[in-house]
Amino acid sequence: MSYKAILFDLDNTLLNYSMSELKSMQNTVEKHGLIHKATFSWNTFWALFSDVNFRYWNERLVSNYTIYQVLEYSFRDTLQGLALDHSEARLLSTLYWETFCRACDFEEHAMEILTHLHGRHKLAIISNGIGEAQRSRLAAGGMNHFFDALIISDEVGYWKPDKKIFDEALRQLSIDRSEALFVGDSLRDDYVGAVNAGIDFCYYNRAGLPIDADVRPKYVVHSLMNVASLLGN
Structure with missing residues (x-):
């Protein structure tokens, strides 16, 4: 099949979101000094924050919380849960967000595949992230010139797997x-969204996870460089 455009998810497809999130939080608690509190345990803090933040993030559209509220409430609840002073939750959330927005950890072969495809196909990003962060991270990594369009959920008002995005x-x-x-x-957001929109989907199975029999992406790759091979260029 000859495609005119290759559309990419961003987080954990082109950029390693998990790594950027982890490093940004480690830098935040270090810079703030939280890590030096006598009762502070990084592993306990990170596990609880991850659970709390995941809940607030998933509920954000119903609650109508901004990303700043999601982060502030996540820090507040985490610190309260650990019997630590939660009065600086807003300060911590601001520090974390500023740090994260400057973070750009590439997924393996991301720059190589974009360099290879650029000029051969139109390129775009469809992301469920926050525009401020996604645009800043792309700029920090010197990647934004590759793309003909950036479609980011909080800017257009639609979220994958909605076909409208x-x-x-x-x-x-x-x-x-x-x-x-x-x-x-993501099979939940990316695969289902592509199916809803009638667009061919390539599953970047970065972790080599098993795929249910009823899930049938057109292509499956374990390396981004394999995208070039399946396109025949």
Whole structure:
């Protein structure tokens, strides 16, 4: 199949979100001095924060919380849960967000595949992230010049797997859905979204996870460089 455009998810597809999140939090608690509290345990803190933050993030559309509220409440609840002073939750959340927005940890072969595809295909990102962070991280990594369009959920008002966010990408690129391939790491958001939108999907199975029999992505790759091979260029 000859595609005019290759659409990419961003987090844990082109950028290693998990690594950036971890390093940003480690830098935050170190810079703030939280890590030096006598009762502070990094492993306990990180495990609790991850659970609390995941809940607030998943509920953000119902609660109508901004990313700043999600982070502040996540720090507040975590510190309270650990019997630590939660009065500086807002300060910590601001420090973390500023640090994270400057973080750019590449997924393996991300720059190579973008360099290879650039000029051969239109390139775009479809992300469920926050525009402020996604644009800043791309700029920090020197990646933003690769893309003809950035479609980010909090900017367009649609979230994967809603087909409308894919339709917006097609509109901005002036292509038909049959002319696009979407590459992503999530079967819940990326695969289902691509199916909803009638776009071919390439599953970047970065962790080598088993795939249920009823899930049938058009392509499966374990390395981003394999995307070039399946395109035949």
